[in-house]
Amino acid sequence: MKRVSTYNAVIFLAPLVALGVGGLLYLGQKTRLAHLKQDYENTQKEVAQVQAQLKQADRDFVLKRHPSxxxxxxxxxxxxxxxxxxxxxxxxxxxxxxxxxxxxxxxxxxxxxxxxxxxxxxxxxxxxxxxxxxxxxxxxxxxxxxxxxxxxxxxxxxxxxxxxxxxxxxxxxxxxxxxxxxxxxxxxxxxxxxxxxxxxxxxxxxxxxxxxxxxxxxxxxxxxxxxxx
Incomplete structure (x- = not known):
């Protein structure tokens, strides 16, 4: 009888433990993806700023050259x-x-x-x-x-x-x-x-x-x- 109770407890608790571990992994990956997304957006903004600066530099750069x-x-x-x-x-x-x-x-x-x-x-x-x-x-x-x-x-x-x-x-x-x-x-x-x-x-x-x-x-x-x- 005791063995049956232990077996039933394991059967009952195993899914709960798996669900808890899965939930923790899911939350960890979700947080990681959120950080990656934020890093990607920040990188995109920085790239856009650099591109804007390069375009502005190209517009500002005028080679003052005289042919003779x-x-x-x-x-x-x-x-x-x-x-x-x-x-x-x-x-x-x-x-x-x-x-x-x-x-x-x-x-x-x-x-x-x-x-x-x-x-x-x-x-x-x-x-x-x-x-x-x-x-x-x-x-x-x-x-x-x-x-x-x-x-x-x-x-x-x-x-x-x-x-x-x-x-x-x-x-x-x-x-x-x-x-x-x-x-x-x-x-x-x-x-x-x-x-x-x-x-x-x-x-x-x-x-x-x-x-x-x-x-x-x-x-x-x-x-x-x-x-x-």
């Missing part, structure tokens, strides 16, 4: 100062700079022809008052630093065209060497700009165009360190 610089005695000095600044900011070294064709009166020489390769590979024509000025540049540095230097040229306020680029590794890892032609554009100054240019002082001494491979001051030619990858 006024042809003057200080134009070349400003251009070289820009290259030095980019090299300093990216940790690269300009090992050689050469003025190939110059329309700058301070540089002398004859400007490239209107249909020359400096106008771009597509052969597009420049405005009648605009001339290309081509230079060759060799830079040295780690891969990421050289890439950042080229990226700065890409985002430069001046319109620049990179041609005939060649990128190799240096003799000492992780140094790399990059050489390319860089074309900038100058235009004929107006009368107002001529008067302003007459009162301006040169930023750097003009470089004689006859010295075709004049390196930047305080920099040296390291071409012998270049090897093929």
């Amino acid at each position: 610089e006024v042809q003057s005695k200080v134009e070349q000095g400003k251009f070289l100062d820009m290259l030095r600044q980019y090299a300093s900011e990216t940790g690269t070294e300009i090992t050689r700079w050469a003025n190939i064709g110059s329309a700058n009166p301070a540089g002398g020489g004859s400007p490239p022809a209107a249909n020359s390769s400096a106008n771009g590979a597509s052969g597009s024509k420049l405005p009648p008052d605009t001339l290309p000025v081509s230079s060759t540049i060799d830079i040295r540095g780690e891969y990421s630093k050289v890439r950042n230097f080229l990226y700065k040229l890409h985002l430069s306020p001046r319109l620049l065209t990179i041609q005939q680029a060649r990128w190799t590794r240096g003799t000492k890892y992780p140094s790399t060497m990059a050489s390319f032609s860089l074309v900038r554009y100058v235009r004929t100054p107006t009368e107002v700009e001529k008067r302003a240019e007459a009162q301006a002082k040169p930023i750097t001494p003009p470089i004689d165009a006859k010295t075709e491979k004049t390196p930047l001051p305080t920099e040296h030619n390291h071409q012998n360190e270049e090897v093929k990858p």
Whole structure:
């Protein structure tokens, strides 16, 4: 009789225990799902805020780029100062700079022809008052630093065209060497700009165009360190 009573009690209590355990598990999962849902909604709100900020940043970002610089005695000095600044900011070294064709009166020489390769590979024509000025540049540095230097040229306020680029590794890892032609554009100054240019002082001494491979001051030619990858 006692065994029957115990058996009946187990039969009666087992479903209750299972129901209680199931209820606890259900409440736990329900609470967990509620937290996950709340986290998902918060994440969606954060994503929407970030997307709105990115769209606003795109609207606010205006690259102030001018296609050409006024042809003057200080134009070349400003251009070289820009290259030095980019090299300093990216940790690269300009090992050689050469003025190939110059329309700058301070540089002398004859400007490239209107249909020359400096106008771009597509052969597009420049405005009648605009001339290309081509230079060759060799830079040295780690891969990421050289890439950042080229990226700065890409985002430069001046319109620049990179041609005939060649990128190799240096003799000492992780140094790399990059050489390319860089074309900038100058235009004929107006009368107002001529008067302003007459009162301006040169930023750097003009470089004689006859010295075709004049390196930047305080920099040296390291071409012998270049090897093929």
